[in-house]
Amino acid sequence: MGNVFVSVKDLELAKQHDYKWIDARFNLQNPNEGLTLYEEDHIKNAVYWNLEKHLSDMQKNAGRHPMPDKEQLKTLFEQSGLQQDQFILIYDQGGSPFATRAWWMLQYGGFKNVKVIQEGYQALRKAGFKTTSEKTIVASTQLEMNWQDQLYTDRDGVKAIVDGKEKRTLLDARANIRYRGEEEAIDKIAGHIPGALNYDWEQLIENGYLAPNDSLLDVVSKDEPITVYCGSGVTASPLYAVLKEMEYENVQLYTGSYSDWITKYEVEKG
Incomplete structure (x- = not known):
């Protein structure tokens, strides 16, 4: 396990x-x-x-x-x-x-x-x-939350990385063709967040399920702080999860991702 x-x-x-x-x-x-x-x-x-x-x-x-x-x-x-x-x-x-x-x-x-x-x-x-097929009925609970704020970042947090104010590696989980800005069927602007590296999350699918992949080690090392994003924060989550499975320590998720970034900031292509 x-x-x-x-x-x-x-x-x-x-x-x-x-x-x-x-x-x-x-x-x-x-x-x-x-x-x-x-x-x-x-x-x-x-x-x-x-x-x-x-x-x-x-x-x-x-x-x-x-x-x-x-x-x-x-x-x-x-x-x-x-x-x-x-x-x-x-x-x-x-x-x-x-x-x-x-x-x-x-x-x-x-x-x-x-x-x-x-x-x-x-x-x-x-x-x-x-x-x-019966809907599950559960009794509500009352929780004392212990939020792990370091796991999450927003657009301003990513801007600080792009501007060099915070030292973290941005990792784009989208297909390489979208990352390079050659094709974009969903978002209005093609490209990627400036300075980001790319690792297509679908490379993590093996025999129909998600699994660690050593090729990740060629892109990001285990000792660097990493912020993952994708188009809308959904397909970045398997990349985040596999990084944690592979015992990467310092990983956070930009939930707004590229679709949020382009509403305010410039992008890179290539």
Whole structure:
């Protein structure tokens, strides 16, 4: 069992009731798909977290999947019946950025015992974990939060890095063609945040699930402070998670990411 990921084969079926389950399945092209899948079938006792309803504040103007504020996240955690010392397991469809987004939010909230199911939902089903189509009803909890503010940064924090006021390495998780500014189908301006390096998060998908990749070591070393970003803060989360799995110490996430940066600042190409 790693720092972030746990394989289905390392979980005990008999302990299913002891685990707190979060279903984070989603589809960026079809935002309703995750909830539809959850309503059809999910791990018994799992609560559903939707990327756009729960793990983003879509009313904010801070990129395509803006960071929820602390009060919103605290409410989500409490309404999901979470306790700070529980063993929490998160799954999505596997090889996706949604479970890691949820995992990162819980890290930010100071939860210590949270793991992402490496192979995703179907592997849990296949291994015999009980599933149901019934919505999970949980009793709300009351939490004393222990926010880990060093894990998060905003546009101003990234500007300080670009201006050389803070020494951190910016790491862009998008495809290289978008990073270089040669192609941009989503954002209005093509390019990348000045000075950023690039590591396409999809290089971390192996046999359909996320896994450490030693090629990361050629791009960033373990002793440098790193700030990861992508287009909207979603696909940066698997890169963040794998860096932590590989025991990189000082990593933070720019949740607003490129879609937030370009609303105010210049970009680089090439």
